Amino acid sequence: MIHQRILLLPVFLFCFTYAVAQEKKPVQLSDLTKIVTVSDPEITPDGQVIFVKSYMEAGKEGEFDYKSQVVRLKLSDPAQLQVLNSPSYDLSGFALSPDGKSLAFTKAWEGKPQIWILPLDGGEAQVLTSEKNGASSPVWSPDGKKILFSFSTPLWAMEEEPAWPNPRPGRSYGDEPNYAAIKEGLAKEETKPNMDGSVAELRAWLAKNASKNNPRVIDRLNFLGERGLSTEISFRHLGMVDVATKKSTPLTSGYQNFGSGSWSPDGTFILASSVKTEEHPDMTFELDSDIYKITLADKSISVFLTLDKHRFSEATFSPDGKLVMVSGQNTEDRSFNQSLIGVVNPDGSGLKWFTEKLDRRVGGAKWSDDSKAIYFAGPNQGGVTLYKSEVGSGKTTEVISGPVGVSGFDIHGDQLVYALTKVADPSELYVSDLSGKGEKMLTQFNTPWLAERWVSEPEAHQFQQDGFTIDYWVMPPFGMESGSEYPTVLEMHGGPTAMWGPGESSMWHEFQVLAGRGYGIVYANPRGSGGYGKDFQRGNYRDWGDGPAKDVLKALDKAVEEYEWIDKDQLVLTGGSYAGYLTAWIVGHDHRFKAALTQRGVYDLTFFMGEGNAWRLVPNYFGYPWEEGVKEILDYNSPQTYVQNIQTPLMIFHGDVDLRTGVRQSELLYKSLKILGKPVEYVRYPDEGHELSRSGNILRRMDRIGRIVEFFERYVEHPN
Template sequence: MRLKRNALIPVFLLCFGFAQAQDKKPVQLSDLTKIVTVGDPEITPDGQVIFVKSYMEAGKDGAYDYKSQVVRVSLADPSQTQVLNSPSYDLSGFALSPDGKSLAFTKSWEGKPQIWILPLNGGEAQVLTSEKDGASSPVWSPDGKKILFSFSVPLTAMEGTPPWENPRPGRIYGDEPNYAAAKEGKGEESTKADMDGSLDELRAWLAKNASKNNPRVIDRLNFLGENGLSTNISYRHLGVIDVATKKSSKLTSGYQSFGSASWSPDGSFVLASSVKSEEHPDLSFELDSEIFKINVADQAVSVFLTQEGYRFSEATFSPDGKMLLVSGQDTEDRSFNQSLIGVAKPDGSGLKWFTEKLDRRLGGTKWTDDSKAIYFTGANQGGVTLYRAEASSGKISEVITGPVGVNSFDVHGSQLVYALTKVADPSELYVADLAGKGEKQLTNYNTAWLAERWVSQPEAGQFEQDGFQVDYWVMPPFGLKEGTEYPTLLEMHGGPTAMWGPGESSMWHEFQVLAGRGYGIVYANPRGSGGYGKHFQRGNYRDWGDGPAKDVLTALDKAVEKYEWIDEDQLVLTGGSYAGYLTAWIVGHDHRFKAALAQRGVYDLTFFMGEGNAWRLVPNYFGYPWEEGVKEILEYNSPQTYVANIQTPLMIFHGDVDLRTGVRQSELLYKSLKILGKPVEYIRYPDEGHELSRSGNINRRMDRIGRIVEFFERYVTHPN
């Protein structure tokens, strides 16, 4: 046996872990369907909490579907639990009425999203809106008599002519024959459609085909969605509906979108973020946004809060109406600058940011009832921390932090309710005081089945490299025995600005299944990861390969040095999205791994400019290929450049309709390796996009993990 320094597994812990492993089974692949998640808690005035329970349920054919239910539980006695609705798959946008007696939410109705009202004193939910363009994102007025909502309007249904030049060369807006009739959904044709007729008649025939998306006429830059083309431009607008009369009215219109809307204390106006520009909407990403004021009575719209060099995302009044909470971002370096939260006077003046030194991406802001503090969350060093800021001074403190993740929360009175991820349990609801003290668990959805499971506990490590402090974690395999070595998997996260850690929930099941199959697991947050501030996140600028690869491989080297049970001759590697890229990069430069699996990655960066809807990563990190020197940088940083150097057996995953990274990327890598006679296998998932591992078809999600296990088992040997 080779010698290693600083072995961290004492004999008694090894024996204890082995004894524990004999008493419990490890987490199984099929346990994915047992995991229940909770979220969106809302504390009611009468001391209860409403939240969403999400789970998976098998149908008559044995296939699993996603389901959600709204649940109410007493804070004083968590055993008093009531399910408030029948299982559904498309509930979203929950909002509790000011008196706590009704819940508004979004659910489809006759093919469109609409707002529903659920009375909490009993009775079935009733649909409230019947908007032609649908309705979502309900926000109750302060008096509970009205609900603000959002709706989407396609460009073809907009009134007037867009303020920008038609991007189709030689055409003007509205010049298509029969345009007016098609715009209003009518069938009348003012011009005969005839392919053999005059130019106008030919254009009418072509327009008729295009109106049926056969073919799709593309004239915009951002034409790729997640799973299909997104050729049509639409705008998000605001409406308001009277709950009693169901009479609704439009508050906004025109060629700009409005989001993150909130009410004024007296309900006379609404604040919302928007970009007002005479440029094509494809360019809105490059523009600063402002906070607009919209009067409810006369629908007058005016700029309320603006500042050059900033994007404003949200503004909400304090409960006492004396302050304004503002969220935004400094756009000088918009690809890397972190979130900002601050307060202003009720008229928007005197804005002071107080999170600049915190240097994190933040969200989920909520006022306390007394208007003295603001709570918010942020990814932070492998967890999701809940912060508190004093409204008067801007002083920030950590309420819940460490190797846990606060996924959603609510504050009311003296109580704090939050959905929490822990290594021991992926999702449960808890209550504590406003300082995070006196924590009490409210739900136990995962407790029973987890009581019969062994769970691998990660141990943290850290090292300094090239001026960066890099965090990593090591998870022991099931049945760990002293003096025995185990195959070990290096897992890597995507993004590249994602962040992993014990408080991050997306990998909980996969990590535990693989540890349960006898693999040690090492994962790290290399330079470029989120959760460590702007400097760290910018650490992979024009360096997607060398630097991040050096960090994750150093983490593996450190783990091998520390833990005697890691078999350095039986290492395997995987990662998805950006980490699919990094997997291919590493095996093109390093040959220590017995096998590797690249998932939904990008492998040729110049090609990526035209292949995925995440194409802006190329100019944001490297520049445009036609700029001086950029093509050479892209070629150097592309794993495809080194495809002939790959010796490691490689499996490649991609979804058939993944348009975030683009399926042609994996086809290129696979075909190249096949031509070169390298050991490679290619798995394509039908009807799946980029989110397969998180929200895809449940049976395919299990198939994916099963194939990971089966592939690695071909190349490693486990101890007897």
């Protein structure tokens, strides 16, 4: 009898768990508006945590708005939450004062971003800066009396002559008479705009029109923003503001970009990364960057750290002031080399890298209080891992890893606080010791509504192909019954250097909605993905189509072989951005899918170099079209080349103002298929750019997922 009880108990528990699961609803499309995310945690000296809570709030006429609030909790009593500000949508760049009594952040004021101060002992936030061109990225001085900030100066407002060679013989950049003065409303009398006058007067008239953006005058290589033209070149500089008097002082100027400023322990100088522009600023993407020292007493600027074929992005003193942490990248293979984190002496000597063997793109590095370790995070095999490098030995270990994602963290004393993504909950705040042990959940913003939801758990798999190890995951559908087969979606990520996995948060809702609608899901990280090192990331060099398609299709084949519930005759396919490209590529070569949906993709690579603001992907991966043999490679790798072979019913998504990939790409694909008489439908989202699925209008985000479901439902069959 004893043995029978032991055997029967697991069966009983399984049946009970299954029954409870079946009583829960799957994740709904409307649940997008219930998701709360946490970010930017900072531990205060008195044992509290300040962090940002982001959520969606119902507005007028069924619309929803994005909101953010600064929240404080006690580590000793996390149930006691205190909201510190009124809800807003544009809060960013939080920085806690050294004494833990005030918070600096960036928020718009009279149309410009400015630095605000929020007293944590009570009271409303007050604007601190009133910079003509705005201010952002606050960094407190060690004594808490001053704040370092960044600001931008447009090229036309620069007073000194540019250092780079004249880009056009006989002319200089922006040389239309009175252009800068007209732009500021200070037109000079000596040259009056007159369309019928002299050449000088005609030029002044044309410049006046251009000053009103009618028309837009373009004289730069990178003239596309995310959702509109970006015709002006500007330079990022550093300023300093006195907290008590609100008096600000510019620290840098000229044709040089400065960023990531940090203070010396005694507050007498600033370290900042910088690119000195000695040629046309459009070409600065080819330049390496150095760390500069800015002495506050006389505003003198000198090179602190430079290294040939390297780009430095950050420098921060250790708490004991004995070392400086630096981050950067070897630029000999700029598009594929991974991140570097290391230390130098306070005089810039003795550079020592810690992460060369780690072979990952990492960032957000922070010192431990005892100056003995540096913590940082980065994508890693389907999650976002938190790492620790010991300064003395250089040994790097994983602190928090596995199928989870660390999206922000802070360390103080012996405590580590971090925002974490899990399959069971997309975003909550946790605390542990510095080794990641003793994890304790601090917030439960998503817990109440998730308690009523069934969540599909992905199962991880691997296979070897062409020298690469490919990770893939399979998610079961809701309500699965033994002996039944279910339609399955092959989902693919963009980038191409993005990475998906259980620790990646952006697809949590979409995957769960599809699983809740009765679809199985297969997704993989094909060659070219981030999170697996340089060689893997370079695996799709001059091969955007064949190799990655081979990887994701093999993942699907293996899932079909292993999971009896996958209906091999009821397969559908979708992906966005680079994965929009890959969707179109696959249906031009493979006809197994009942339907496919390509989103905000690129379909003609030569055309892409002239249209999207991400055009550098073309020379980085293939070369320029006019170079020998490159045009043939671009044509071979363009899905548009195979448009006549597409048989699969196809839906195409694109945002009206998506300038990252360019909306003409989707127009070309749609028109071609329409002319060929193929089954195709085209959906254009007004006022939306490339980030629709992540940060676009909330109703349009839900509309997008709803249309994915509806479109696939036209072509697949579910078990009765």
